[in-house]
Amino acid sequence: MNALNVAEYTHTLGSQAKAASALMAKAPAAVKNKALRALARLLREHTAALQDDNARDLERARAAGLAEPMVDRLKLTPKVLETCAEGCEQLAAMADVIGEIIGMKQQPSGIRVGQMRVPIGVFGMIYESRPNVTIEAASLSIKSGNACILRGGSEAIDSNKALARLVQLALAEAGLPEDAVQLVQTTDREAVGQLIAMPQFVDVIIPRGGKGLIERISRDAKVPVIKHLDGNCHTYVDAPCDVAMAVKVADNAKTQKYSPCNASEGLLVARGVAAEFLPLIGAVYAAKGVEMRVCPESRALLAPVAGAKLVDATEQDWSEEYLAPIISIKLVEGVDEAIAHINHYSSHHTDAILTTDHVHAQRFLREVDSASVMVNASTRFADGFEYGLGAEIGISTDKFHARGPVGIEGLTSLKYVVLGEGEVRG
């Protein structure tokens, strides 16, 4: 396709999505759930065929010299497909939030005013690599009564096309418009530029991928973007605290998994508890091979720990998202300095305080300006499933509209509903 054709093609997708969104918005819950269960069944019935389609992507990736861990992320194994199918069934079993009316109150004029939850309309999703995102996005879109346009990575195009075909079969089986979930069929990069600049058709863009991709999309988009940038998360060990618990939580927050955005990258420790706490956590990190980027005071307390990998922290370390067995460690005077440090250096994703002091806990919750603030829990919990949202389309580090893990409600908006009996304005 040339640029003109791509623009025309993307506009056609947009106009079809817009038309489908009106039908999706009024679809009864039972019909949307029927489509989700049909999709689960189709994914199981077509597991072998999907693997054949997936094999072409894998072959191309290997031929292009992609590293094996990257090839792994592309794989549609029977286990991955079963997880997708179960996800669809879980969504089908969840209550439908569309149409719920909240806060209906009578006003002095006599009218009753409330808000009805409705789908946002059409969302565009731009993602890389893992083709199972196609099913996650499609199923969330169906459940939330939206239409969506999906643009996966070129490396997964054959898998994504096969998956999207099944989604459209499931929609048709339930009597819903196939255009409710459309995959961009071209790998031309121009399609992304078009997709993010059609406010007449697309209500919000959700990018998932590297920071470069997300920054580029945020800069160029002509519609709102639900974006997730860095996860520079902190665990602050307060004085007083339960030191044994603090060791367990600070360990989990860093080492349970290194790559997720909700892993802690910075450890702040109150001076009053540092002499007791630091050698204990230092020994845990040393045993797991976690490198510690330390301030001078914490170096002094950690130096005696056998096998500790200590590196002097630079200013840059306080802002760093390592996603690796590395953690920065800094001593602070107390909760004031901890809050100030976090509000300055954190990426406003997730930050936790470990404390037994009620006032410190309340101040931390109120004053730390992050999407998730925690008391006595591992930052690793910042996740749509752990929060009970049932599903997650992404995590927002913005304050506008959706903040933190974004589930079905993040794909909805509230419109005002006014019920009268012939009232007029005086």
Place this chain on the structure above:
Amino acid sequence: MNALNVAEYTHTLGSQAKAASALMAKAPAAVKNKALRALARLLREHTAALQDDNARDLERARAAGLAEPMVDRLKLTPKVLETCAEGCEQLAAMADVIGEIIGMKQQPSGIRVGQMRVPIGVFGMIYESRPNVTIEAASLSIKSGNACILRGGSEAIDSNKALARLVQLALAEAGLPEDAVQLVQTTDREAVGQLIAMPQFVDVIIPRGGKGLIERISRDAKVPVIKHLDGNCHTYVDAPCDVAMAVKVADNAKTQKYSPCNASEGLLVARGVAAEFLPLIGAVYAAKGVEMRVCPESRALLAPVAGAKLVDATEQDWSEEYLAPIISIKLVEGVDEAIAHINHYSSHHTDAILTTDHVHAQRFLREVDSASVMVNASTRFADGFEYGLGAEIGISTDKFHARGPVGIEGLTSLKYVVLGEGEVRG
């Protein structure tokens, strides 16, 4: 100021606002209310001085040949100032929503997860003409725990400066940072361009003014915009309906006031009720001098009405926001055609159905894609005060974040709060 100086100046405002916002976010409700009551007192104490400052704006406006209705909008009469003072006191008397925690639920892991309402941070407000907006925006900003940067029109600069000085005195009296409310002191247009492009300092922009201003700001802003474009509102008279009520409501929706955005600009009438209803409403409109832009069928029914000003409607009329004694009138088959017409031509602001049919009412509420949908009430009710929001910073015709009248909650966001007892992720 030259462009460079304006950029530097605006950045200084931004950085000061950002610093002040952290203090405002943690200010206790009593302290914010103290500032609001101090502001009310200061407005009353300085009424004479404020009128002197205002007189300079009025003089300049008259010298520039501004029409007297426009000059009127600039006036800070004792009545206008008293209304401002009362508004501050009403806000002070309202419950504080900042810090409220909603939906706290225990999850299978043991953690409890809820959401805390927090200020959005810093908002920028760009407005024209009426200087009392300075007090409305400042008082809402204080109550909601935000900081704001206000950019009024050059025609009201002396009044705005005087009002902003009082706001800062009130903040200081309560022990709050004066930078929590800053007025852009230069009338240089470059300052607007800067203000809307500082995502590091400003979280959201709220423009109030003509459509041209709002479109320009939406196009160029690098931060989210809460925008209100047209108000092409509809009243649909269904069959069956209470015809006497329909006449009363359709009259009020059009004629109670012609200039507001929530006045009805289009009247749709079901064929089944048109022969009875149209001559009645036609006589009302004729008596009030309202011009009717009619489809051929409604012309036939309205032609016998004495004094009716009938004009054949063009395609353009269905999209028009008249803000004048003009209304478009079209016959439709029923609720399906009404919904389709509205979703096609409406500006998604406010649309009402007048009906006695329960199913029609429910379908209209669910399927009309507008910020406010009403049953048996005048579209003129679409307003923050009438909805019980206590105050209104603007009306949003967007779906993202805030939709419809925007009160204090529209200036807040929800962050996740997680309370644990040492839980870790498995």
